[in-house]
Amino acid sequence: MKKYIVLFLLILIGTFSLKAISDFKKTTEIGSIYSSKEYAQTLRKDLFSLMMAYPKYIIDIEIVNNDQVYLVLKSGQKLLYDDKKEKSQSEKLENPDLQDMMEEVYFLGPIDRLMPQNYNPGRLRVYPLLKEVYGSHQSEIEKNLTGITINGGHHRFNHNNSAANFLKSAITELNHLAQDHPALWGYMYPIGGTYNFRHIAKTNRLSPHAFGISIDLASNKNDYWQWTTRAAGEKRLKTYPEAIVEVMEKNFFIWGGKWGQFDILHFEYRPEIIIKALYFNNEKKDLWYENLPVEDLRVSNTIWLIEERLQQFPAASPQ
Template sequence: MKKYIIIPILFLLGALSIKGIFFFRETTIEETITYQKEYEITLRQDLFSLMMAYPEYIIDIEVEEDHQVYLVLKSGNRILYDDKKEKTPLEKIANPDLQDMMEQQYLLGPIDELMPEDYNPGRIRVYPLLKEVYGGNPREIEGNLIGIQIHAGYHRFNSNNAAATFLKKAFTELNYQSKNNPEIWSYLHPIGGTYNYRYIARTNRLSSHSFGISIDLAIHPADYWQWATKTQAEKRLENYPQIIVDIMESNYFIWGGKWGQFDIMHYEYRPELIKKAKYFSEKHKDLWYENLPVEDSFVSEVVCLIEERL
């Protein structure tokens, strides 16, 4: 009797287990499809932001049979978008691909507290791209530098990719604002520095100052994460003029004050991150390019190229 009762129970349990397995597989497949769709959208947004940021230097996209995507540079060199490797935050900084560099979305606009420690958009730099655009060694870089007059002094900045042009434009606006708001002046001057070919302390990685694309404004003891406590830095942020941040961001400079490893005096010319933040901060709709000004002929050309290549 017991045998006849046990058999149906075992059969029922088996059926439930099989159903559970199929449900698990179905969920996993759905999650995989969702992830892949989001990845393809992000890929396109990243490529668009990069091509818009470096229009003279990134000339094409190539996709190999293993679905590896490369940006083709004017020199003929190629840079891999995604090496598909799992990396720790330190590994991403030490050996990044373009996907690593673009992964953290830069936040435009005001902030009222320090960012999380692991939020540092812009600290990951793909050096083959920077060397292609701004110069591969000190001699090449220095050949691209021009002097920008800021108050009574001249500061060297890279003229390639309109970096110096936008720095000059930013300071024209900042100087105008400081006439009506003298408090801004103390945050701007004296300038902490621009071009300085050097390695980041205790690393073999070049500082962005080495390429002549960064500027440190007036230096304060609470500006840097290795000098100051979180409390000191947040007190500094409370009084920091938002107009400075807005003007610098509108000219394609990211602000180190929005890094978890904060560097409040530091601004870095990174048009790819500003453009991605500008165009893709809102959640996408059905089409990844839906919020773009496609009536702009160059925007439309880049969108068409991406769709054609991918």
């Protein structure tokens, strides 16, 4: 009998120590992700892209409890950079943090194949940030709208954070191009729509059209992943004029044609995604700001602020 009790105790101790070892492994693995050089660099690149994209609305960075990085907004609201939770794709869509929103890299320039189904850079949106910048509810958003005449039609767009100005400059350039390349007209007009206070089809999430930061150009039945097959969508993608995408991206609009769940007629003003794509491709650099035009005062001031605020941050320094 005694023998059995000893055996039982040994098994019990063994089980506990195995569990302790695997728990220890888990924490050190997680710990090492957050203290890795790569994480430290990505964090700084994301903060830089966000601060450059929303200069009047993101005013500072704050570290809480030594390991939580917050963006401080003009209203005093603070947004956590990384909640460090494992999330499924649908949980990310419902409740992304800033790190989730910035994670999938957007590629600038022409593409002729659809992205994989689950690759949708820029489709995650941190709503508290959009609400801070463009208006927190319908009537506040509508106060921030301005009318733009596009090809004789009247369209409303949000003037905050220069969104409407960049749309105007993109449309002016495209109209100019279309004079020499008349095939562009059919892809641009009639405009599908700009501001529209609505939810994304079959979801409870507000559409970016509800903030007045998106434009749908001329519509085609194969433009949207839920209207058509991937093969037909890809065929449409291959015919889509590169000039339209290039001009829109130059003005800080991302293109729904670069989402695996494609939305080819859709362009959305998302300067943080374009800035990250512009300056931080996947090349590994020793210094995270190596590629940046530091002669630009806004750029060097932003780098300085990030380095200053994060110098106490426990994640490994990027240098």
